Amino acid sequence: RKEVEQDPGPFNVPEGATVAFNCTYSNSASQSFFWYRQDCRKEPKLLMSVYSSGNEDGRFTAQLNRASQYISLLIRDSKLSDSATYLCVVNSVTGGSYIPTFGRGTSLIVHP
Amino acid sequence: DVKVTQSSRYLVKRTGEKVFLECVQDMDHENMFWYRQDPGLGLRLIYFSYDVKMKEKGDIPEGYSVSREKKERFSLILESASTNQTSMYLCASSPGYNEQFFGPGTRLTVL
Numbered sequence: 001r002k003e004v005e006q007d008p009g010p011f012n013v014p015e016g017a018t019v020a021f022n023c024t025y026s027n028s029a030s031q032s033f034f035w036y037r038q039d040c041r042k043e044p045k046l047l048m049s050v051y052s053s054g055n056e057d058g059r060f061t062a063q064l065n066r067a068s069q070y071i072s073l074l075i076r077d078s079k080l081s082d083s084a085t086y087l088c089v090v091n092s093v094t095g096g097s098y099i100p101t102f103g104r105g106t107s108l109i110v111h112p
Numbered sequence: 113d114v115k116v117t118q119s120s121r122y123l124v125k126r127t128g129e130k131v132f133l134e135c136v137q138d139m140d141h142e143n144m145f146w147y148r149q150d151p152g153l154g155l156r157l158i159y160f161s162y163d164v165k166m167k168e169k170g171d172i173p174e175g176y177s178v179s180r181e182k183k184e185r186f187s188l189i190l191e192s193a194s195t196n197q198t199s200m201y202l203c204a205s206s207p208g209y210n211e212q213f214f215g216p217g218t219r220l221t222v223l
Contacts, residue, residue, distance in 0.1 A: 008152075032209050043202060043214035044155070087155070091209055097160075097168050098209050100145070104154030 004090050006103035013110055017078045021106045023088030024070045032091040033064055035073050037084045038105065044087055047073075078110045115139070116215035118203055124221045131190040133218050135203030141213075143206045144186035146170075146178060148199040149217075155202065161186055193222045 033050035119134035157170030
């Protein structure tokens with residue numbers, strides 16, 4: 001099955017910094033896209049969905065570029081509490097089945 | 113709030129044992145998934161189900177089977193546990209092609 005690629009990091013940034021993650025996917029039939037956040041020893045939780053028009057939720061902005069097959073996540077004014085692993089998820093319909101594929105995650109460490 | 117529960121947080125089994133991991137969701141979601149998560153490999157899909165008594169293989173089904181007799185419950189079965197099945201197992205449910213809600217995970221150790 002086709003892949004979803006992320007830079008594993010870690011991205012080590014000071015508080016207040018702006019940081020961006022990219023995620024590339026290889027299946028051009030992919031239909032929906034998400035960013036999840038996973039804290040250490042916890043389950044993944046949805047951070048935001050990603051739409052073609054882009055979407056923003058407070059300090060977080062997600063973008064989708066279908067032509068280049070990547071999605072991005074921008075975090076502005078980083079907080080210590082943003083330290084986590086960020087997973088991108090791409091949903092594709094293959095053979096009539098809807099199949100989610102997770103990237104391996106990008107680790108973010110925000111330091112004082 | 114959607115709640116996905118898994119039968120155990122930690123489980124230790126011996127090689128060759130049959131292992132059952134249970135997952136229950138309370139939001140009437142059609143779709144349920146089993147993943148394993150290993151360091152450096154991320155989440156890998158083992159099996160998924162879109163309806164009662166229905167199952168589909170994911171990326172790594174070998175050594176596993178599943179059962180979905182009721183909509184709210186999706187069980188993962190290790191027929192004969194092996195040490196390479198030591199991992200974190202995560203169950204998730206979702207309504208259609210949308211957000212997945214995860215359970216807290218079961219950390220399985222096979223000795």
